[in-house]
Amino acid sequence: MTQPVGLAAFDLTGKTALVTGAGGLLGREHVAALAEIGATVILTDLDLAAAQAAAASLRGTHGDRVVAAALDVTSEDSIRAVLEAQGPIDVLVNNAAVDPKVTAAGGPELSRLEHFPLESWDFQIAVGLTGAFLCARVMGAQMARRGGGVILNIASDLSVIAPDQRLYRKDGVAEGDQPVKPVTYSVVKAGLVGLTRYLAGYWAGQGVRVNALSPGGVFNDHPDDFVGRLSQLIPMGRMAGASEYRSAVQFLCSPASSYMTGQNILIDGGRTVL
Template sequence: MSQQALHLPKPFDLSGRVAVITGGSGLLGVQHAHALAEIGANVVIADIDLPRAETEVDKIRADYGEDSAMALKLDVTRQDSVRAGLDTVLGHYGGVHVLVNNAAVDPKVTKDSVVETSRLEHFPLEQWYYQLDVGLTGAFLCSQVFGGWMADHGGGVILNIASDLSVFAPDQRLYRKPGLTADRQPVKPVTYPVIKTALLGLTRYLATYWNEANIRVNALSPGGVYSGQGEEFVSRLSQLIPLGRMARADEYRAAVQFLCSEASSYMTGQNIVMDGGRSAW
């Protein structure tokens, strides 16, 4: 356990707890894993990309000890993979106490996009199914399997990672490019806000379904995270945010610690929006 964890207020202490983070080697998944390891949890970085997960596990172990983390190859779209993942975690740690449903496909709007296919009229059906499989069906399956185990073994916490696009629609003006006609302008695809909004429904459903099983379920809706986007896009988005900037990737750590620990013991079925104030404007 880290020295930081030893001095935290008891409600934030996850010592002896096991936390599974899906999509754990992604931009925010890594941050969630480090946040929970920081307060004493043994973290499982579950990802379809096992080498990337193993790289992040090595970093956490370097800071918090050999048994502080493990990598798990997990395809959240397949029930057999999720069930096998639970068995692997139980075999290694003996239990699961926290599930962070973070796995998602975030379709980016770039200069190289085939702009016609990002628009609703031409959005590929296979992409609709694929992205819903990862972001929504994956959260359902992991909740069913890992949450089901927790319901039978004293309870736990589920945290669904949604988005500020769960509470408002994408502002497609952010993605406009000069020289293109209206019907060829790239847009944020329909799938992402639909999935993130649906996660709020799943959050409320699970919170009330498992209320007697001592399982608390909440959602976190982060705003845009700076990760090397183009200067024009960053400027446009920053003007829509009262704090005047995009988030750093590590700025959600404290919220994850709060929502996954007993510090939030009287909170369930809720969505915490951290968007720099954008939804207030």
């Protein structure tokens, strides 16, 4: 099969992409990345108002090729309803997740493993991992029936390393009450990499490629002390800017990566090489 080469390989004109959890910081960037190379992008979020606001912020550049829709990734009925309303999907970006904030709020520190609520575990796994499975099952099966497509799962550098809990320490807080990055985040992101590999093998014969992108820490008005601590762990000495993943998304979601499937691409300023 002849594949496009050069910059033509990045062209998604005439293709439709769907990004889950796209009302947030990186979700908007993924939408912008795909729209930049010609795709019509369905920007979805559980919060329709957030999806509409994000779409409105991008329409000045990308016009009516950015469409907002409400989507509950934990509901197969919701996924099927969006697919029915929007038509066939060529590219799926599984970005929806719960990013639990690390705080020391007094009383038992609920982020710690010993006190972490089971309902929080169930909810965060449902959104970040089960949601990706359901979206992939519904939309990937549709891609397979139509002869191919692309699924990109957004994981994290914490899919391959453990959180360095020293980053989240608070002065004046007892050791047993120190806040931590919750267990669910690592489990979800590692699970997405496993899901990526499974689906890549499962649908290889139907032309559906599945890869994962694992970003490092993205600056989003973090406190200076946190930025300083994290930057010391990164060989490049800084956190990522939100827009620095656009080119990777374009590569992984386009024919430019036509011979790549089942891979987890780490872009973390070098943190995981040490």
